[in-house]
Amino acid sequence: GAGVSQSPSNKVTEKGKDVELRCDPISGHTALYWYRQRLGQGLEFLIYFQGNSAPDKSGLPSDRFSAERTGESVSTLTIQRTQQEDSAVYLCASSPDLTDTQYFGPGTRLTVL
Amino acid sequence: QQQVKQSPQSLIVQKGGISIINCAYENTAFDYFPWYQQFPGKGPALLIAIRPDVSEKKEGRFTISFNKSAKQFSLHIMDSQPGDSATYFCAASKPSGSRLTFGEGTQLTVNP
Numbered sequence: 001g002a003g004v005s006q007s008p009s010n011k012v013t014e015k016g017k018d019v020e021l022r023c024d025p026i027s028g029h030t031a032l033y034w035y036r037q038r039l040g041q042g043l044e045f046l047i048y049f050q051g052n053s054a055p056d057k058s059g060l061p062s063d064r065f066s067a068e069r070t071g072e073s074v075s076t077l078t079i080q081r082t083q084q085e086d087s088a089v090y091l092c093a094s095s096p097d098l099t100d101t102q103y104f105g106p107g108t109r110l111t112v113l
Numbered sequence: 114q115q116q117v118k119q120s121p122q123s124l125i126v127q128k129g130g131i132s133i134i135n136c137a138y139e140n141t142a143f144d145y146f147p148w149y150q151q152f153p154g155k156g157p158a159l160l161i162a163i164r165p166d167v168s169e170k171k172e173g174r175f176t177i178s179f180n181k182s183a184k185q186f187s188l189h190i191m192d193s194q195p196g197d198s199a200t201y202f203c204a205a206s207k208p209s210g211s212r213l214t215f216g217e218g219t220q221l222t223v224n225p
Contacts, residue, residue, distance in 0.1 A: 035215075043157070048211075100162070104158065106156045
């Protein structure tokens with residue numbers, strides 16, 4: 001079946017602009033995660049949605065970052081007033097209910113000039 | 114605070130050799146320890162995972178060894194192949210559905 005998809009695959013923006021990144025999880029997966037991967041580094045947790053529960057936003061690095069999820073489907077990560085240090089690959093993952101395996105999408109490479 | 118430390122940062126192995134990557138964790142609440150494989154331009158893919166109730170898990174050429182008292186776990190790749198050349202990440206999470214805390218990654222190169 002279809003895996004996690006993310007769009008766009010690449011985004012180049014100017015400092016100070018807002019960007020929206022989209023994630024389509026695997027159908028039926030109730031949990032959805034956003035991670036950030038800086039060049040040559042491991043993945044940093046950003047935010048986690050599980051069903052109808054309040055999202056775990058504890059990994060968001062600043063109030064410029066926000067995310068929404070519509071039911072158990074699409075999620076959007078928004079970065080306002082982008083800064084050069086926001087340049088990274090943003091990865092989305094989804095997971096079936098009550099399991100640990102997270103399935104990752106290909107990521108969106110964000111470059112802030 | 115770095116909760117999962119991974120070493121080495123890079124590793125070069127000859128075809129047919131054994132690749133060993135090590136991780137250490139701090140948080141005793143972690144109860145799930147996966148390894149992910151990532152190829153350039155792709156998202157990480159789950160390779161193998163273990164829970165603390167066993168000391169070893171083997172799937173094909175890949176084995177996880179787990180030492181709960183030392184809070185360490187390692188990935189062994191037997192008969193390493195050039196196609197195994199990728200970046201490997203260890204990770205850890207608390208009970209079901211929690212975020213993954215990743216190590217910094219090991220870039221493995223298997224020479225033909």
